[in-house]
Amino acid sequence: MKQTLSLSQYILVGSMLFGMFFGAGNLIFPVHLGQEAGANVVPANIGFMLTAIGLPFLGIIAMGVSRSKGLFDLAGRINTTYAHFITILLYLSIGPAFALPRTAAVSFEIGFASHLDSSLQTVCLAAFTVIFFLLALFFALKPGKIIIWIGKFLNPLFLIFLAVLIIAAFINPMGAPSAMPVQSAYQQEALTKGIIEGYNTMDALASLAFGIIVIHTLSDLGLKNPKDIALGTLKAGIVVLVLMGIIYSSLSYIGATSLGQLALSANGGIALADISTYYFGSFGHILLAGTVTVACLKTAIGLITACSTTFSELYPHTLSYKSYVYLITFVSFLISNVGLTSIIYLAIPILMLLYPLAITLILLAFIDAVCGYHRYIYLCTTVFTLLAAIGDMLGALPFGLNEIAAISSIIEIYRNTLPFFDIGMGWIVPAVIGIALGTVLTFITRK
Known part of the structure; x- marks a missing residue:
C-alpha cells in the first residue's frame, strides 16, 4: 500500500529542510556573484542554483533511495578506507576547517568590519571570535532550549528583514543590471562560473552528511518504503526549492544593481552590509548584524554538535564527545581569524x-x-x-x-x-x- 503524508506534514519537513540548508552564509555568495556577474547575472544565477539548490535535494533523495545508514555506509560500498577518507574530509570541510570559521567571520564582516578602521580589524576580529565561540562552546556542551528559541523566533525575524530588504531593492533599485560591468571571470562562461560558485554553499556536501536526519523524520511520520521516502522528500522540497530560488535570484539581482551606487566588494558579507546601510541606514545595519550573528551562532552550535557526535561515534576509542567539542571549537576559532575572504579562498581547492x-x-x-x-x-x-x-x-x-x-x-x-x-x-x-x-x-x- 502506497503511503503518503498530509500537507501540514510536508510543510513541516519542508521547513526543516530550509532550516538545514539556508544559513546566513548562503546570503553572501549570491550577492557577491551578482556584483561580479553584472549584466551576465541571469546565466550566472542559473548555474549557481543548479549546485546550491539542485544538488542538495538530489543528495537528500539519493540517501533515501540508497537504503544506506549514512555517508560512511554509502561510501563504504566503494571501500572502507575511502569511506573513512571522504567522511573525515567532508565533516572537516562543513565543520572546523571552513564552514564553522565562516559563521564567525560572516557575522563580523556584516556586523562590525565596515565601522572599524583597518588598523583595528585584526584585534577586533580576534575579540569578536573569542566571544562568539565561547558562546557556541557553552551551548554545544549543554544544548538546550536556546536553539529551539532561536529557530522559532530569530530565524523568522531574519527572513522578515530579508524580505523587506528585497522589496526595497526592487522598488528603488540602485541601477539596472544590464548596464553593470562584468568581471573577467563572468564574461565568457557565466553559467559554469555560477555552477562553481554554488560549491561555496557546501549544501550538497551537507546533504550527504545530514540526509539521514530527513530519512528518519519521514520514517517517523510513517513512510517506510525507500521510493515513498524519496517521493516524500521531493514533495516536501518543492516549496523550499521555490523559496530558495526566489531568495538567491533576488540577492544576485540586488548584488548586480548595487554597482550603480556602491563599489565592488571583496566579499558578499561586506556587500550585504553596505546594501543594508544604503536602504535603511544605521538601524537597518544593526538589525541585520544582530539577526545574522545569532543565526550564525545557531549554525555554529549545530555544526559543532554534529561534527563532535560523528567523530566520537565513528572513532569511539579516540576522544570523548566533550573533548571533540573543545578541539573543534578551538580550531574553528583559530581559522576564523584569517578573515572571511581568506577562508573563502582557502576553501575553494x-x-x-x-x-x-x-x-x-x-x-x-x-x-x-x-x-x-x-x-x-x-x-x-x-x-x-x-x-x-x-x-x-x-x-x-x-x-x-x-x-x-x-x-x-x-x-x-x-x-x-x-x-x-x-x-x-x-x-x-x-x-x-x-x-x-x-x-x-x-x-x-x-x-
Missing part, C-alpha cells in the same frame, strides 16, 4: 576536490537504486573522478600556489588531457569513462 566526489556518489546511489549494487561501477567511477578532481583542486589553489613550477607542470598535463578542465569541470569525462568501464567489468565478471 578542497571544494573542487570534494564536490566531484559528492556528485558522483549521489549519481551512483541513483544507479544503485535502479540497477542494483555493482562494486566495479562504484570503484571505477570514484577512482577516475578522484584522479581528475585532484587536477581541479591544484588548478584552484589560491595565492599564486598554482603558479609554482612543479604544480604548474602537473596542471598543464591535466589541461592538455581533460576536456572542460579550464572551467573547473575536468572530472566530468573521467567520471563517464569510469561508469562505462565499471559497467563493462561488471558484465565480464558476471559472464
